[in-house]
Amino acid sequence: MALLLAGFGVALAAVAGGALAPRRSRVLWANALTALAGVLVGGEAITALVTGTTPHAHTGALLPLSGASLRLDALGASLEVTVALVVTSAALFSIGYAHGASTSRPAVALQAAFALGLLLVPAAGDAVTFLAAWEAMAATSLALLLVEHDRASARSAAVWYGAMTQAGAAAITLGLLILVAAAHTTSFVGMAAADVRGPAAVVAFVATVAGFASKAGAVPLHVWLPRAHPEASTPVSAMMSGAMTALGLYGIARVDLGIVTAIGxxxxxxxxxxxxxxxxxxxxxxxxxxxxxxxxxxxxxxxxxxxxxxxxxxxxxxxxxxxxxxxxxxxxxxxxxxxxxxxxxxxxxxxxxxxxxxxxxxxxxxxxxxxxxxxxxxxxxxxxxxxxxxxxxxxxxxxxxxxxxxxxxxxxxxxxxxxxxxxxxxxxxxxxxxxxxxxxxxxxxxxxxxxxxxxxxxxxxxxxxxxxxxxxxxxxxxxxxxxxxxxxxxxxxxxxxxxxxxxxxxxxxxxxxxxxxxxxxxxxxxxxxxxxxxxxxxxxxxxxxxxSVRRTVAWACGRRELSARMQYTATSFAEPVQRVFADVLRPDVDVTLTHEDESRDIERVLAYQSSVADAVESGLYRPLVRGADALGRRARALANGSVHRYLAYGLLALLAVLVVLR
Amino acid sequence: MTGVAGAVIDLAAVAVLVVGIAGLWRRDLRALVGLLRIQGVALALVAAATAATQHDVGLGVTAVLVVAVKAGVVPTLLGRVARSDPGARESAPLINVPSSLVLAAALVGLAVIVGAPLHALEPGRAAALAPLGLATVLAGYLLLVTRRRALSQVVGLLVIDNGVALMTFLLTAGVPLIVELGGSLDVLLVVVVLRALLGTMRSRLGNVALDELRELHD
Structure with missing residues (x-):
């Protein structure tokens, strides 16, 4: 347990280092400490796995009502090893790589906080600690997308990611609350022993699977992922992809395989x-x-x-x-x-x-x-x-x-x-x-x-x-x-x-x-x-x-010199696949033919362009967003700017509540 | 509960409600502030009488605090705003005075019906009066909704707060001193902020009738 707590302490120090250290040493401090935290936490996880022990700790402070509780069983520890590996590599990488906007005070501190959130999730021993760690992870990763907020694509990615991750977190919270209410305990061990059944189990199952699956990028809840990963800075996208999505599956294993065992x-x-x-x-x-x-x-x-x-x-x-x-x-x-x-x-x-x-x-x-x-x-x-x-x-x-x-x-x-x-x-x-x-x-x-x-x-x-x-x-x-x-x-x-x-x-x-x-x-x-x-x-x-040994260019069909234009491009390499699965991918292919001036029969340039948009996004989410937008516009009639009207809404709501709850 | 203290609680609690409803009747802004002061005194009386019957020192301190804040500082601050614009009246409320009074009567009825179960929380004479607090809240809300002047709305807000305070005194014999202290400071802060805001609005826009501010929305 000592290593684990030390690891989290060091990770907190990394956040502080990112927030407080002067510009020149900020990146080094925060990331070196994060890497050390990764090593410590990973070490504890490996020790726990090898010795077969389950380190755990509980404190009544930190979180209200239930307190915070850490528990690293074999399932959590196996994930923790993965997360620690990813976090350590990404932090070491940042030391030599970070530049520009990603060396700013908030960016460095947030990256360290994101790492801390990632390390905390598999070690959480009860639902409340888990949700707090999950939210820390989700919120910091969202903020990290906005580090380069002067790019429109980054802002749009953050909106998508923000909507998806918050909806997912809400679903997970709902599911876990239902389970906690049915099991009368917040600890994962107690919840697993409670054997929740009936409609509560079904609702909790669907809600948590949807929430966790959206984090793991399951279709059709994946739309944030191809936008967010390219927009985040490199170490952050590595952590998002290598560790955060894996924690989505960890959640499904922990909650849905481990607790909602009675599901059909x-x-x-x-x-x-x-x-x-x-x-x-x-x-x-x-x-x-x-x-x-x-x-x-x-x-x-x-x-x-x-x-x-x-x-x-x-x-x-x-x-x-x-x-x-x-x-x-x-x-x-x-x-x-x-x-x-x-x-x-x-x-x-x-x-x-x-x-x-x-x-x-x-x-x-x-x-x-x-x-x-x-x-x-x-x-x-x-x-x-x-x-x-x-x-x-x-x-x-x-x-x-x-x-x-x-x-x-x-x-x-x-x-x-x-x-x-x-x-x-x-x-x-x-x-x-x-x-x-x-x-x-x-x-x-x-x-x-x-x-x-x-x-x-x-x-x-x-x-x-x-x-x-x-x-x-x-x-x-x-x-x-x-x-x-x-x-x-x-x-x-x-x-x-x-x-x-x-x-x-x-x-x-x-x-x-x-x-x-x-x-x-x-x-x-x-x-x-x-x-x-x-x-x-x-x-x-x-x-x-x-x-005798004769050296020559391989795969050159006998020619000595090959030019770059003779080789496959990424587009042409994937073209057969794209053609076979055209119905699913719906590629947007554009062929432009330019002719020589003298004759229409001689082609000069043949330009081929193909782009594949996300069919789920255009087919499912665009109409959804349009619908929500239209609803919002119509709802504006309710709010015409008159203070009295808003106050009257309040009074009517109060009266309605009084009458209903009488 | 001794007879005198009980009678004082009865009378003062009713006075809080009556003054709250009178706020719907008076249109002169300075009179409104005066009503608020009376309501503060009545509220403090409730607290003091409860403190006397229960020998609760904390509640006694609370009563002093209520007098100081709700009958002293707050009405004085608002009075200055009202005096800076003498003769200001609530000229055209959204709902006229007779209709407001009828509505207020209906709200009092509703409060009595809805508040009846409150008595079950704590059997006793004081708890039976709790619907008066609820009725005061609703009357304050009505004042808030139907009046155009910013100052009348602040008064409405304070009447609501007084109603809530009345309920806490009657039902639980007062919340702990520290909570009451916090609540009073909150109200004081709100009034100070609103007063500053009203001053700025008047200096920039002249007469302050909230309906004329609709262009600011979005």
Whole structure:
């Protein structure tokens, strides 16, 4: 507990440092302290996981009525490790990266406060502390969007985000209040033991799932995400994507899997459908996006959708009498969230570096960065491998466990349940494929090939602490990917925090992990040894067999010189996907043909433009906003500016209340 | 409860309401301020008599405080505003005086009906008078809604406050001193601010009738 409290104390000191320290040392103080807080809190979480203890503390002060209560059980601790990793990396990155508006007093202090809020959420032990931490996290992240408030796009993103996050927080508050009222306690442990049933449970379930899912960017509540992530400063978008969205899923696991256990399985099937839709929608948009950060934002929606598929299927399986498969899924989702936190942080931070050095985020104008930024490029390659699910990277472990859980869920004698599980499996498969397209595009178009613009040509490898900040999540990705056994063993305990039965059959060791009686197993160490061995053999064979070495440009079709215009662009790479899914994406394609002056038959310039707007936003939210606007205009007649009229409203309301409550 | 103190409470409580309704009848602004002063004294009497019957020193201090603020400082401050514009009258209230009085009678009836359960909270003679406080609140509200002059509206606001205070005295034999202190300071602050505001409005806009300020909206 001491480490945890020290961590929060240091995080508070970081906020104070950001608010009080002089301009020159402000960024260093606040972020160094935030990073230290991340290390302390992460250390406590890892200790708790390894030793199997549950540090907890309660104070009657700080929050009214119920007091504040901290409790770091295995579920919270596994999330806390992820959050601490993301926060530490982002803070270290800020030290070397922050400039301009993001070094202002409010920006630095708010970023530290945002980190504190993120670290607090998984450690909250009761509903009131949780809501306070949640609101701190939501409010500071909203304010951080407005750091560059002179940009209209930032203001608009903040309005969207503000509306969504506040509506979400209201829904979560409502749901938790209902549960607290039914359970007669605010502590999560007590609420889980109370076994709330009936209509109250249903309302609480729907409200909390909607609120948490909007934070995790589930369709159709995702519209804030692709706007907010590109507008926030790079470390903030990394924290938002890597940690904050993951906390949305944490909320669903904690409250809906852990407390509302008596809910009918078909509610979970509904969540599963939403999750499948958002995974596919996010993956599709990521595959067609050309803005680097927008691509990453949609890929966050995709990854969170995959996680939500896992949680929803786990809920359905548990209610449907397959607790082992459910447990495997929960563990898989926890690992997936950790992997996502690591690789998405790395990618966002790298995107910030690329934007800083090339002056653009447009993939169509990038390329060839592997030559000029080799270190960053190799780290990004690792992150992309994790995102796509290449073995030996962390993302693969999570996806593998999730697929194992879903496949185990197919072995039931219940057609409805099997169909639902199958839906999750198919969505997972399709979304993974589309994710691969998006990530290959990011790496291939952005970092390989030839530079497509002057900015990309002049890119420089960044030096100093930013590279360390990128290496940290990369190390975590590799560690989790090569040695998943220990992580699995500790994440498994989180399942019992959710009131599930133990997994028994899910075994993790140094050598690998195994699931079920069928002994389906993953042995990354053996794979690594095999890969290294095969590489050495190939190298030896190549040395023996080849007499002379001729170096030439690969994939050049025999030509010596290739120009940048001969290669795929991000737009053309995604064009087939965009064409196949045109009905969902509704792209806006514009082809302009310019002719030579002499003859109409000779074409001079063929300009192709395509942009993909968010169909949910234009189809669902625009009419909603228009309707609310019209209602507001009409309501103006009620308020004509006369003081007497307003006072009369007050009197009438008072009289009505008196009569009704008589 | 001794007979004399009980009678004083009865009379003073009724006086608070009657003075509040009289506010609807008088149109002269200076007379309105005078009524407010009388209401403050009546309110203090209620508090003092309650303090005497219950031997409550805190409530006695509260009574002194009420006299000082509600019968002293506040009416004096408002009186200065009224004197700076001699002969100012509530020339055209939104609802004319006879109708206002009829409405006030209806509101008193409503308060008695609605307030009847209040008696159940604390059986006793004083609690039975609590609907008078409610009626005073409603009369003050009516004053606030129907009068055009800014000063009359301030008076309406204070009548509402007095009504609330009357209810607290009658029902709970007074809130703790510190709360009453806070409440009184709040009212004082409101009056000071409003007085400054009224002064500025008069110097900029001349005559202060709130209906003429409608162009400021949006």
């Amino acid at each position: 399985r078909w509610w979970w099937v509904g969540v599963l459908v939403v999750a499948a839709a958002s995974a596919l929608y996010g993956a599709l948009h990521a595959a067609t996006a050309t803005d680097l950060k927008r691509l990453l934002a949609y890929s966050t929606i995709d990854a969170m959708g995959l996680g939500l598929i896992g949680l929803a299927a786990a809920g359905e399986l548990r209610a449907g009498g397959a607790p082992r498969a459910a447990a495997t899924l929960v563990v898989g989702v926890l690992i997936l969230l950790g992997a996502h936190g690591a690789y998405k942080t790395l990618l966002f931070l790298a995107a910030g570096l690329v934007e800083r050095t090339t002056g653009t985020r447009n993939l169509d104008l990038l390329g060839g960065l592997a030559g000029t930024m080799p270190r960053t490029a190799s780290l990004v390659t690792l992150a992309v491998a994790s995102a796509v699910g290449v073995p030996l990277a962390a993302g693969f472990v999570g996806e593998w466990l999730e697929i194992e859980g879903l496949v185990a869920g197919l072995a039931r004698r219940d057609p409805g349940g099997v169909a639902a599980t199958l839906l999750g499996l198919v969505a997972l498969a399709l979304a993974s494929g589309l994710t691969a397209v998006a990530m290959v595009k990011l790496l291939g178009i952005g970092f390989l090939g030839r530079p497509r613009s002057e900015g990309a040509r002049g890119a420089r490898e960044p030096r100093g602490i930013v590279t360390v900040a990128l290496a940290l999540p990369a190390l975590a990705t590799l560690a989790l990917g090569i040695l998943p056994g220990p992580a699995l063993a500790v994440a498994e305990r989180a399942v019992s925090d959710l009131g599930g039965t133990g997994v028994r059959g899910l075994r993790g060791s140094i050598g690998g992990i195994a699931v079920g009686a069928s002994a389906s197993a993953l042995r990354p160490l053996a794979l690594l040894a095999g890969v290294v061995g095969a590489g050495l053999v190939l190298r030896a064979v190549a040395r023996v067999g080849v007499r």
